[in-house]
Amino acid sequence: MExxxxxxxxxxxxxxxxxRAIFLSEGFEAANMDVIAQTAKVSKATLYSYFPDKQSLxxxxxxxxxxxxxxxxxxxxxxxxxxxxxxxQAAAYTINFLVSDIAQQIFRICVSEIERFPILGxxxxxxxxxxxxAKLVEYFIYAEQQGYLKITDxxxxxDQFTELCKADLYSKALxxxxxxxxEAEIDRVAKGVVQIFLAKYGNS
Numbered sequence: 001m002e003x004x005x006x007x008x009x010x011x012x013x014x015x016x017x018x019x020r021a022i023f024l025s026e027g028f029e030a031a032n033m034d035v036i037a038q039t040a041k042v043s044k045a046t047l048y049s050y051f052p053d054k055q056s057l058x059x060x061x062x063x064x065x066x067x068x069x070x071x072x073x074x075x076x077x078x079x080x081x082x083x084x085x086x087x088x089q090a091a092a093y094t095i096n097f098l099v100s101d102i103a104q105q106i107f108r109i110c111v112s113e114i115e116r117f118p119i120l121g122x123x124x125x126x127x128x129x130x131x132x133x134a135k136l137v138e139y140f141i142y143a144e145q146q147g148y149l150k151i152t153d154x155x156x157x158x159d160q161f162t163e164l165c166k167a168d169l170y171s172k173a174l175x176x177x178x179x180x181x182x183e184a185e186i187d188r189v190a191k192g193v194v195q196i197f198l199a200k201y202g203n204s
Contacts, residue, residue: 014040015050019061024102028058028109028120055117062106062120063127069097070131079139083148083202084194086139087161091190094132094165099173099181107174133158150203157201164193 018040022031033054037047051057077089097103106124114121136158143149151157167189172178198204 011040011042011046012050014042015047015057016061016064018042019057020065020102023058023061023109024105027105028054028113031058033057055120058109059120059123062110062124065102065106066124066127066131070135073135079142083143084198086143087194087197088190090136090139091161091165091193092186094162095169095186095189095193098165098170101179104173129159129162132162136161144203147203149201151201157197160200161193161197164196165189167192 015036019031019036022036022039026032026035031054033047034044036057037044040047047057051060073090073093076093077086079086081089106128110121110124133155137154140149140151140154140157144151169178169181169185169189173181
C-alpha cells in the first residue's frame, strides 16, 4: 500500500485521532494498542496493518501534530504585513503551541523514552523543531530580500527565535507550575521576542 493513499483514508485518520487522545491522556508507556483501537473505532487488525507497534504509531501522531501546526501557522500568519507584525504573530503562535497540552505531552514522552527508543526523540526533533526552523528560515530569506532583516546564520537565528519563545511561560508549563495562560501573558512574551530579535537582526 502506498503511504500517501493510506494517509488519506478515513480509518487511518480515525487511528491518528484516537491514538492522539490516548497518548495525551495516558502517556506513552500506559497507552494500550487495544484501547487505541477501541477509541479509534477500528479493528485491531486494521490498526496493526497501519502501525506494527506503539512506537511507530506515536511517531506518526507527533509528526501529524507538527505538520498540522506548521500548516495552521502558514494560514494564520500574513507574511505581507510589516516585519514586526509577522514576527509577533509567529511568536504568539509558537508560544501557544509550546505551552499546549499536546506539545508538552509529546516532549515529556520523548524525553522519558529516549533511552529505550532513541528513534522517538530523533523523529520528534526532525518533525518538530527542525520543521519549524525550516519555515522560519524561509521567511527570514524573504525578509532579507525585502531589506527588513540582516542575518548571517539563518538556521541559528531561527533557533534563537524559538528559544526566545520559551521565556517564562514554557518552563512553568513544563514543570506543571501553570497549565493555562492568558492572552496578556502570551502577548508579553511575544512582544519581548520581537523586540530582542529585531534588536539583533533588524536592518534599520
